[in-house]
Amino acid sequence: MDGVPTLPPLPSFRGPGRARTTPRPRIPVPTARAIVDCGVYVDGKRSPGHFTPEQALTEARGSKRGFVWVGLHDPDEAQMSEIAAIFGLHPLAVEDAVQGRQRPKLERYDDTLFLVMRTVSYVEHDIHAISEIVETGDIMVFTGTHFALTVRHGEHTGLAGVRRALEAHPDQLRLGPLSVLHAVADHVVDSYVEVAESVEQDIDEMEEAVFTPNSKIGVESIYQLKREVVELRRSVGPLGLPLQLLVHNKELPVPQEIRAYLRDVADHHTSVSEHITFFDEALSGLVNAALAKISVQQNTDMRKISAYAAMAAVPTMIAGVYGMNFDYMWELHQPAAYPVVLLLMAVLCALLFRSFRRNKWL
Incomplete structure (x- = not known):
């Protein structure tokens, strides 16, 4: 190596921190x-x-x-x-x-x-x-x-x-x-x-x-x-x-x-x-x-929010239509109309939930 003679093995010079037991020489302050x-x-x-x-x-x-x-x-x-x-x-x-x-x-x-x-x-x-x-x-x-x-x-x-x-x-x-x-x-x-x-x-x-x-x-x-x-x-x-x-x-x-x-x-x-x-x-x-x-998690959260909002929109729409209180609305004066409408809301929400789960939105 560039004409350098063979040298003895290089010792390791790692040492344990600042520990020192040798007394310091007495020299003038400071x-x-x-x-x-x-x-x-x-x-x-x-x-x-x-x-x-x-x-x-x-x-x-x-x-x-x-x-x-x-x-x-x-x-x-x-x-x-x-x-x-x-x-x-x-x-x-x-x-x-x-x-x-x-x-x-x-x-x-x-x-x-x-x-x-x-x-x-x-x-x-x-x-x-x-x-x-x-x-x-x-x-x-x-x-x-x-x-x-x-x-x-x-x-x-x-x-x-x-x-x-x-x-x-x-x-x-x-x-x-x-x-x-x-x-x-x-x-x-x-x-x-x-x-x-x-x-x-x-x-x-x-x-x-x-x-x-x-x-x-x-x-x-x-x-x-x-x-x-x-x-x-x-x-x-x-x-x-x-x-x-x-x-x-x-x-x-x-x-x-x-x-x-x-x-x-x-x-x-x-x-x-x-x-x-x-x-x-x-x-x-x-x-x-x-x-x-983080971006993927945010997209997942937005899909979940959108899915729940879509399911909430169906009963909200139906309730809003019936809330207009027209005198000649379908089944307005039928005794079974109210439970039928509630059942319709539940069925539609269940179908939406199933569809969202199938597409892994929920």
Whole structure:
């Protein structure tokens, strides 16, 4: 594959949320509130001890094969400015990292790469009362010669499990800071796959309910699910271009080994993007099916109403004729006239009812 040597099996970087038992390093306030973890990695292994970001960078630079990985969660402007001053980050990238809610993109500032990814999380819900099924957030990754910074916004898609998985595979960490970028990207795309599978189950349940007689699924529920799928597509789709640039742009400082791993991530991303596009099309078909079902039901109701109105018209007409009270009306003064007329009304209504039932109007 493009002259790339055979690589060891790629480990899974999925992790369980935000759980973390390692104590946080003691660093000056206010930056300490934003830092989740700060570690120095030399030759694929984490150095013992706790470091401030500045101490960690100094330690990493003192080693030929070391780098520092700092993880931050929802930093404010002051906290991010302290980190930017230590690692020499570009002001535009820092601004994006603070604000969040950015479109997925890849930018290069000298030797620093800045990757923005949207994160998604599935929210459990009732298929009959959908309010929100996709919760979104952001993960930004800065990588330089001796550092990797991850900035996370949102309460889901934690990276503690990713860090533990990488620390269990020193061969990956030996590839440098770009190994962190790959691991985070792989973790994010894995979460896309999980959310897409859950949404697919929702669509299957919705489809079954739409075609079930007397179901209570309305067009509003389908539209709500379709809107959530659109939000999912907007979060997932734009990441395709940054991943392709990391794989194919030879001008970017990405090791060939990392490119091979990122190619696998890009393939998974393409697959899940195609599935999400199919979801949108499937829901559009369900909307049309639900509207057609409503139209058929309305036509059935109108036929029933028309049939009952026709049956009611017969006795109404006869009663109206006799209600004119003409002196010489047929059988007007006969004792049996009244029950005969009532019987005639009943017979005519019965014949109409039988005819409507035979034609499946009732």
